[in-house]
Structures are given as structure tokens and as C-alpha cells.
Amino acid sequence: MNDHLFLSMRIKDLHKQEAIINATVELVNEIGFVSSSVSKIAKKANVSPATLYIYYENKEDLLVSTYVELKKKMGKELLKNIDISFPIRDIFFLFWKNTFNFIEKNRSFYKYSEQFSNSPYIELVDQAELEKNFEPFFRIIQKGIEQKIIKDVPFEILAAFIFYPVTSISNSKLCTGTEISDEIIETSFNLAWDAIKL
Amino acid sequence: MNDHLFLSMRIKDLHKQEAIINATVELVNEIGFVSSSVSKIAKKANVSPATLYIYYENKEDLLVSTYVELKKKMGKELLKNIDISFPIRDIFFLFWKNTFNFIEKNRSFYKYSEQFSNSPYIELVDQAELEKNFEPFFRIIQKGIEQKIIKDVPFEILAAFIFYPVTSISNSKLCTGTEISDEIIETSFNLAWDAIKL
Amino acid sequence: MNDHLFLSMRIKDLHKQEAIINATVELVNEIGFVSSSVSKIAKKANVSPATLYIYYENKEDLLVSTYVELKKKMGKELLKNIDISFPIRDIFFLFWKNTFNFIEKNRSFYKYSEQFSNSPYIELVDQAELEKNFEPFFRIIQKGIEQKIIKDVPFEILAAFIFYPVTSISNSKLCTGTEISDEIIETSFNLAWDAIKL
């Protein structure tokens, strides 16, 4: 086998794996987590069910990996354009805005991750590992507390007002169908900021 | 037939249906929505799979009915002890506290409803019908806006700070294992109130 | 219990049994022998599945009894208006015509009996007993052979040309939708008579 063939094969392989991941997310988006079977995923990805087991140990591994991979990507996107030298409020606003944008651009992924994190599979994911993707932001929160800009309350309580409301609003009728308006993003951020600011 | 026998018969029947509902919720709590099959539910409820179809048309009907029934119960509990003549902030605090208490007392139900509302089954539920259970509270929010106590923003945005953070906090390590402390309830309420108050 | 009540009950009972038989035949006519279950029959007859077991030992007994009962009725109808003093050809024609008329008036029964006689249940029926209903006609055939009007061949061969073609023609597009025309009856009888006559 020469290099050319080897290279083309590797590309093909990546395509296959990518096709499998996309098929998984799309299928869950279409018919739900419960009904998404291996053979349906394989059919959607235009591969044999057996092929799937070359890239993943089993169904569980596929679902978990897909989730983790997407969470990594999310971590990067949410921290995009953020400069720690910005004022804290601006950082939070950028983060808030990035979250809305990410959800809007990755609706199918988002639906997947919501279903995944509400299934028992979530327990197979190393949460600490996941949170590393968001660590820079955690440090900013800490800094805000120290600078007496953010309320000094347990992290989980702050998180409940920084991460969760976005999901709720994004799924509401305010945000389905058309583009999420800047007005909604700004209005809702005011509430979030009022909640956490000292 | 005497009353005693008649009564015992009715009780027995109710017991069966109740056993099925409980088994459903418990099983979902244990092994998740995805893996909860009809036969497993039946086995847990100590009835034949066929018996299940006496009380419910099919699996979907069982799952949806269970969800709707529990949401009704939840509506009642969250509004418990609330008097509309109270100051608005007090009402919100009571509602907040009731939510925590309800979740703590009905953990298995709550897990069920979270999984359910993140499955495609949720689309089978008439949301408008469900929201009727919370209508009194919606009117209070409206009153708060009119009295310029609550921010005048779309309802869905307010809801995102009133309903969702509780779930997040309840599921966090702050609230698992031991009783949810009054301190956490009060601390977190301060954030929620700051978010929505004008 | 007084006579009046007793009488009304007996009438009611007959109605029930009749309703069960009718439901059986109609259901088989609608969804076929394979799919016709006891509970569906009961539902169609507006009785409980359990009621069915008051009148019949089991499903097999119901199906067989229904078949036998209807075959009895058929025997009577096919021999209607037949006078053994008539010329043999006239008797055969009347029998032929009666068969067509019976099928037309009892399509649903006929479909039932065709499905039944092509199922293993048919082996549970005492054929000799059934044939008694047609015995007068068998004697006429015998007489025809003796008088050298009918071909002297085994009875089963004659029967194949006297009984079976009617079914075939009745099920063909010649006879569905509209009334079976006298012309078809007469034309086809000519073939049957040519077949068996010496």
C-alpha cells in the first residue's frame, strides 16, 4: 500500500467517523434518545452497523464519546473572544451571548446533549474532566467574588443562574423559528447579572 | 356483597394501578427512561405485562399519564400555603421554598419528569393544559409587573429564573445526600429575587 | 324469578348467542380468519369475552359450531322448492340457482365458510354429519345415474362439477358488486349440466 492510498484511506476513515457522529446527533434530534438504535444510526451514516464497532467499543461508548466531544467544542465556543483583561461584567455578557449563539448554531447538538444529560449515561462521564473545558471561566467567577463584584455564594448556586436560564429561554417560543434577537439576549442578561452581582 | 368486600375490591384495583405508576417512576429513577421497558415495569409492580394494558392504552399512555398526573400534584404542592394577600416577595419565597421541598420529598418523581420532558414523549402532552395547574402563580407574576415590583420582561425570561435554577441547585452536590438546608434555599432565593425584581 | 322475567331472559340469551355468531361471521368477513380473536368477537357482539364461554366451550367450539350451524341452514336453502317428482334436469337447475341465491344473500357467511374449510379446524367437523343436510340431493344424483341421465362416475367427480364451480363464479368479477344475473346462472348451468349428463 503506498502513501497516497494510505492517506486517502485515513481521510475516508475520518469521514466515516464524522458521518457516524453526525448521524447520531441528527437521529437523536429527530426521533429522540430512546428510539435511536445502532442500526438506525448506521443506516443514517451510510455505514454497516459493524463499522460502528471499529470506531467505538459499543453503543454506550459512541453516545458518551459523542457527548464529550461536543462538550469540548462547546467549551471552546463559549469562551471565544473572551479576554480576561475585560471588565467582569463584559466577560459575563460575552459568555452569555456566546451561549445563545452556540445553541442557535448547534440546535441538534443541544437537543442531543440535553437528552443525554438526562439519561443514566451521564453517570459514565467524568464530570471533572468535562469541567476542565470551562475552567478559565470558573477562574473569572472566582476573581469576581474576590473583587466583591460577584456574590460570595456556593459555586453551584451561581451556576444555576448563569448556565441554566439560557437553555430555558432558548427552548421557549421566544427563540424558536427565527433568529434569537439581541434584545432578548440583553434583556435576559440583565436578569442574570442582577442575580449574581453583589 | 357487603360493603367491606366491595371496598376491598376497589382498593385492590386502585392498588394495582398505583403499583404500576410507582413502579414506573421508581424504575425510571433507577435505570433511566431509555431502559425502562413495559415488562420490567410490570415485574416491579408485581403484575403481568398484560395487566398494564387494562389501565393504559399503551406504553406511551402510561408514561404520559404518569407525567401529567404528577405535574398536577406538583402544581398543588407548589402553591400550598400561598395567600395572594401576602406581599409579593413573600409569595415568591414561599413558592421557591415549596419547590425545594417538593423536589426533596419527590426525588424519584422529579428525576422521572426531567427525563420525560427531555424525551420526544413531551410533545404528546398538552402544555396549555399543564400550565393551568400553575395559573394562580402566573397571575401573581402579572400583578407584580403591574405594581412595578417585578421587571416588565417576557414571561419566558422571568420563568427561566424562577423555575429552572431550582432544578439545577437541587441536583447539585449541595442538595444530595442530606436534607436541603434553609440556608441554601434562602441564599439562592436572594439571587432569584434580585434577578426578577425591578 | 317469575315466568315473565324468565322468558325475557331466555330471549335475551338467544339474542346474545345470535349476536356472538353474527359478530364472528362479520368479523371474519372483515379482517379474516387469522386476525379474528375472541376479544374482538366479544367486543363486536357487545358482550364480555367471558360471556362467550357460557355458550361455547372455547374458541374452537365457537368457530366449529358457527360453521356447522350455517352449513345446516345452507342445506335447507339449497333444497328449497325442490320436488323430487320434477325432472332431474329441473331439479339440478333449481339447486344451481338456489346455490347462487344463497351465496348472494349470505356473502359474509360464505366467506367465513370458505376460510373455515381451508383451515385445520375443518378436521374437527364430522363430515358425514354435515353431508346429511344434503342427503336428499345425493339420492337424486343416485337416481339420475340409475336412470342413465347422469354419468356413472364416482360421486366426488360429479360433486366437483356441481358444487365447486359456483363458488368460483360467485367470487369472480362477474358476480361482485351487482346482483347475480339470471343469464350467468343459466349460462353456467349449461356447462355444469353438459359435464354431468350422460
Added chain:
Amino acid sequence: MNDHLFLSMRIKDLHKQEAIINATVELVNEIGFVSSSVSKIAKKANVSPATLYIYYENKEDLLVSTYVELKKKMGKELLKNIDISFPIRDIFFLFWKNTFNFIEKNRSFYKYSEQFSNSPYIELVDQAELEKNFEPFFRIIQKGIEQKIIKDVPFEILAAFIFYPVTSISNSKLCTGTEISDEIIETSFNLAWDAIKL
């Protein structure tokens, strides 16, 4: 991969499908159409129930395909040795004889096809497509009518005396157990020919 292996693979596959078809026909022959379930068929064919769904879409597809396939085979056999230059009566006799022979050699198939054509499944079969297998014979009938050898009556009436009586006779006690005698074939053909000849 060498030819031998390739061949053996294909043979193996064909064996599986063939085993399924044979099991279907045999089982229907033994316990009837009504009781022949997918799992029983699979067990008889020594395959998993799931394997059956590799070759057929569902039970209906299996039953219909089996019927259609066998009808095709029947078409070929019934027209065997027939030369359209033969005298019309000879052609009909050969066809008659071929029918008896086919039934005798394929009893289990024949029982299957009788049960099938008396079930609702028959409506799923494209009758026009089926009749193509017998078209040469239909043309001969037409020729006979034109040559004033066969009675000029609707096709369905002729068919009722050409096709149906054979079934009736074959199922009678004249033909079960031992070989069907030439005498019966000839005797019965005389009746059929008398019926249709002008």
C-alpha cells in the same frame, strides 16, 4: 477469496432462504395458516426469528412472496409439454393431467396456496401479475372459442370448470394416500371437456 469459497457462501445463503420457504410451506401444511407464527417457522427452518427479517420485510412479505413464487413455478409446470400446434382437446387434456400431477407432487404447497388464497393476504397479491404465468393457456382458450370448439361464454365461467374441479377432486378421498390414477384423471377430464366444448 477463491471461487470455491465464494460459491459455498452463496449456496449457504440460498440454503437459508430456501429453508425458510420450505419451513413456511411445511408448517402451514401441518398446523394451518392460522397457527403458523414467525417463531415457529424460524424454529422449523433452524434459524433465528431475526434472520427471517433479513430476507423478508415482515411476515406478510414472507407469506406473499412464498405464494407468488410458488404460483410462478406452478404456471411453468402446468404448461409443460404443451405444444400449441396440438389439437385443442389434447392441449386441454395435457393441462388437466399436468394439474393433477403438479398437485400430487406438491401437496404441501397446494395446501399452502389454498389457505393463502382464502385469507385476507390474497388481496395483497397483484392478480394480473399472477395471471401472466398462465397467459399462453388463456390464448389457447380464446383460439378454441374462435374455432367454435369451446363454448363462447365469459372466461370466468370456463375457468370455473377447468381449474376448480381439479382441486376438489384432488382433495377428495379418491386422490389421497395413493397415486392419482390415470383413470380418475381421464374420467374427470371427460366431464370438464363436455362442460366447455361446444
Added chain:
DNA sequence: GATGAATGAGTGTTCATTCAT
């Protein structure tokens, strides 16, 4: 006589996974 509730055994079908090629 009549029934609704109940069920173990069965239905047709799909599952996640493996294996020979």
C-alpha cells in the same frame, strides 16, 4: 347468566452485538 379484571404464554418485530469474509 354475565362480567371486568387478570394473566402466562404467545405474537410479530427490533435490539446490540459478533463473525466470517
Added chain:
DNA sequence: CATGAATGAACACTCATTCAT
């Protein structure tokens, strides 16, 4: 690497039948 064929076990659901009332 990639696959179509294969499967035992499970799926949601219906079956014929019984029984307490």
C-alpha cells in the same frame, strides 16, 4: 478497514382463557 449476514434476547403488545363477584 469494512461489511452483510446472523443471532439470542428483548421489545411492545395481544392471545385465549379463568375467576371472583
